[in-house]
Every structure is written in structure tokens, then in C-alpha cells.
Amino acid sequence: MPPDLAPPDVECDVDLRPYNSFGLPARARRLVRIRSDADLRWVVNHPDWGRATKFILGGGSNLVLTQDLKPLVLKVEVPGRRVLDDGDDWVLEAGAGERWHEWVMWSIAQGVGGLENLALIPGTVGAAPVQNIGAYGVELKDRFDSLDTLDLMSGRLVRLDRAACHFAYRDSVFKQHLAGRSVILRVRFRCPKRWVPQLDYLDLQRAQEAAGVAQPTPLQVAEWVMAIRRAKLPDPAVIGNAGSFFKNPIVSAEKCREVIARDPHLVHYPLEDGRCKLAAGWLIDACGWKGKTVGGAGVYEKQALVLVNRGEARGGEVLTLAQAIQASVYARFGVTLEPEPVVV
Ligand code: EPU
Numbered sequence: 300m301p302p303d304l305a306p307p308d309v310e311c312d313v314d315l316r317p318y319n320s321f322g323l324p325a326r327a328r329r330l331v332r333i334r335s336d337a338d339l340r341w342v343v344n345h346p347d348w349g350r351a352t353k354f355i356l357g358g359g360s361n362l363v364l365t366q367d368l369k370p371l372v373l374k375v376e377v378p379g380r381r382v383l384d385d386g387d388d389w390v391l392e393a394g395a396g397e398r399w400h401e402w403v404m405w406s407i408a409q410g411v412g413g414l415e416n417l418a419l420i421p422g423t424v425g426a427a428p429v430q431n432i433g434a435y436g437v438e439l440k441d442r443f444d445s446l447d448t449l450d451l452m453s454g455r456l457v458r459l460d461r462a463a464c465h466f467a468y469r470d471s472v473f474k475q476h477l478a479g480r481s482v483i484l485r486v487r488f489r490c491p492k493r494w495v496p497q498l499d500y501l502d503l504q505r506a507q508e509a510a511g512v513a514q515p516t517p518l519q520v521a522e523w524v525m526a527i528r529r530a531k532l533p534d535p536a537v538i539g540n541a542g543s544f545f546k547n548p549i550v551s552a553e554k555c556r557e558v559i560a561r562d563p564h565l566v567h568y569p570l571e572d573g574r575c576k577l578a579a580g581w582l583i584d585a586c587g588w589k590g591k592t593v594g595g596a597g598v599y600e601k602q603a604l605v606l607v608n609r610g611e612a613r614g615g616e617v618l619t620l621a622q623a624i625q626a627s628v629y630a631r632f633g634v635t636l637e638p639e640p641v642v643v
Contacts, residue, residue: 307331307338318374319359320421322539323614327372334376336449336456339482342373343454353451355482357426361541363642365614375425377484382409390444391488395425403521412517413442413490416497418524421535421542425483429473431466435500435524440466444489448481469546469639496520502527531602539608544621545579545636558632579636580604586627593620618642
């Protein structure tokens with residue numbers, strides 16, 4: 300049998316610390332690396348593993364592990380990168396196991412602009428649609444074309460378009476009724492050949508002014524985005540974290556007015572439907588959480604929305620800290636914060 304057709308190994312008692320960006324200690328009882336559609340089909344059709352409960356692991360950058368994982372862990376490592384010419388657009392296709400940031404930089408190196416505002420986001424290509432990653436005025440859904448996913452029950456390969464993915468703010472069908480039921484194998488992006496930079500975010504405008512560049516290239520925008528991120532956000536390779544720990548809460552116009560009446564400096568963004576998105580980082584900061592710790596878990600000094608592993612944090616400490624933050628923000632503002640990462 301050629302090596303690429305050999306079935307994958309089922310590894311036992313695997314340390315998950317290197318596979319979650321928080322660096323939290325947990326082990327997988329059984330883990331299979333999925334490097335191709337065939338690997339996943341092998342699992343689905345296997346007499347034992349086919350019916351086993353499964354946990355899908357991408358880059359582990361949006362995950363809080365509070366315990367060992369008993370389900371069969373499917374670690375998605377499908378490779379592949381290509382650019383397709385589709386008339387007025389480039390269509391980019393990446394294997395779900397590609398690292399997101401390397402993928403973005405590769406697409407720019409191919410002369411394709413469109414993903415640059417999403418540079419330096421940790422995680423994998425396959426995890427990106429799950430929470431509809433977004434930063435600096437661009438969300439994944441704005442550049443999305445379609446994806447291939449394999450249904451774990453039927454073993455069918457399905458192509459989903461944007462409408463079928465039900466993208467919303469840090470949300471998609473993969474966090475809702477397809478959660479744990481299907482594995483994303485490949486994602487395609489659609490980027491117009493006529494590239495237009497997205498520079499609405501204030502810090503990007505400042506970077507453009509400082510550089511004195513009227514017509515930037517995608518690479519220049521990516522470099523500005525990276526500089527902004529490095530100044531505000533911890534590098535998971537150095538300090539364990541899962542990015543923003545909470546979503547920015549969306550509240551009614553009335554609720555927003557009520558908070559502003561008491562705290563005029565509240566950072567908020569009016570939405571088209573009349574509601575308001577509040578800056579969760581500002582709310583947490585206003586409650587005095589920056590730099591506070593519970594055991595090995597802490598609130599990042601430069602961005603209160605990011606919880607970090609100060610060294611030997613356990614998942615339970617991260618949760619205790621998160622719950623204390625939620626309670627204090629609710630007590631002061633009457634606003635409920637919803638965690639962004641998946642907690643297991
Ligand atoms: N702010 C504070 N104190 C803080 C943190 C923030 O006052 O400790 C204020 C800032 O001064 C700013 C506002 O809150 O006026 C918003 O902060 P920022 O621009 O840093 O963005 P964010 O709303 O905290 C969101 C995303 C980030 C994304 C940035 C940039 C969410 C949950 N987070 O953060 O995404 O990079 O915007 O677009 O939507 C992620 O999801 O993991 C993530 C990092």
C-alpha cells in the first residue's frame with residue numbers, strides 16, 4: 300500500500316499542551332491526525348472509531364481545556380494551498396490544517412490581496428470559519444467563497460457556500476447545529492483582482508499617516524496590522540492565551556444609553572439595527588481587572604479582553620477568573636459577557 304494510503308495511527312494518552320494556544324495541561328485518551336479526506340473516511344468507516352464520540356481539534360487557539368479529553372480527538376492537519384483564476388476574482392483554496400497566518404502571508408506573496416487585515420491571527424484555516432474570525436474591519440465571511448466538510452455520521456463530503464455557513468459575529472453553523480458533527484477539510488476564499496484596502500479602523504489610518512503612504516500594498520497593510528497586534532496582544536508562542544476571551548456584547552439602544560448616562564466614556568459602536576456593540580475590553584478595564592490573577596491565570600496588562608497563562612495555569616483557574624470578571628461587569632453595568640472560546 301503506498302504510504303499516503305496507509306491508515307492513520309491512533310495515538311494514546313497524548314499531551315495536549317502543545318496543541319492549545321493557552322498551553323493548558325490536559326491529555327487526550329486517543330488522538331488521530333487527519334491529513335487527508337481518506338484519513339477521515341477511515342475513521343468514519345472504522346468498526347470501533349466510526350461510532351465513537353469525537354472532538355475536533357484545529358489550531359487549539361480558541362479553546363479552554365479544563366479536563367482530559369475522553370472522546371476520540373481528530374487533529375485536523377490537512378495541507379494544501381492553491382490559487383485559482385476565476386474571471387474578476389482570485390479564488391484561494393487552503394487545507395484546513397494550514398496555519399492561518401502563514402496562509403495569509405503566502406496569499407500575499409502570490410500577489411493576491413484581501414486577507415491582509417487578518418494577519419497574525421493564531422489558529423488554523425479550518426478553525427477560522429467556525430468562529431468567523433475578524434479583525435481591523437474585515438471578517439472571514441467578507442472574503443469567503445465555500446468550504447468542504449465531511450459529515451461524521453454519513454461520511455458524505457459536502458460543499459457549503461456562505462449562506463449555508465450562517466456566519467455571524469464570532470459565530471457560524473459550526474458552533475451551532477453542526478458543532479462536533481462535521482469536519483472542515485478545505486476552505487476557499489474569493490478576493491477581487493481589483494484590490495481595495497480596508498483601512499476604516501482608526502489604528503490602521505494612523506499607521507498609514509505615519510508611513511506617509513497614499514496607496515499601500517497588501518503587504519504594507521499586513522505589516523501595519525502585525526505592528527498593531529504586537530503592541531496590544533500577547534504572542535501565544537510566548538504567553539499562552541486564546542485571543543479575546545469574551546465577545547463584545549450587543550445591547551439594546553436603551554441599555555446603551557443607560558450605561559452612557561453613568562459612564563460617558565463607554566466605548567461603543569452603533570449597529571445598523573439600532574442596537575449597540577460595547578467594547579468588552581473597556582468594560583473589564585473599567586472594573587479594574589488589568590493585571591489581576593487567579594492562580595496561574597491572569598488578565599493581560601495591555602488588553603483587558605485577553606486572559607493569559609502566566610506559567611502554570613490550569614483550565615479551572617482560567618474559568619474562575621473569567622467568572623469573576625463576568626460577575627463584576629454584570630454587577631457594575633448590568634451587561635452579560637459571553638465567552639468566545641470553547642470551554643471543555
Ligand atoms: N479598551 C480599553 N481597555 C482595554 C481594552 C480595550 O479601554 O483593556 C478599549 C480600546 O481603547 C478601544 C476599545 O476598547 O477603544 C476596543 O478595543 P480594541 O480596538 O483593542 O478591540 P476589541 O474590541 O477589544 C476586537 C476583536 C479582536 C480584534 C480587534 C480589532 C472581539 C471579541 N475582539 O477587539 O479580535 O483583533 O477588535 O479588530 O471582537 C479575537 O477575537 O480573539 C480578537 C483578538
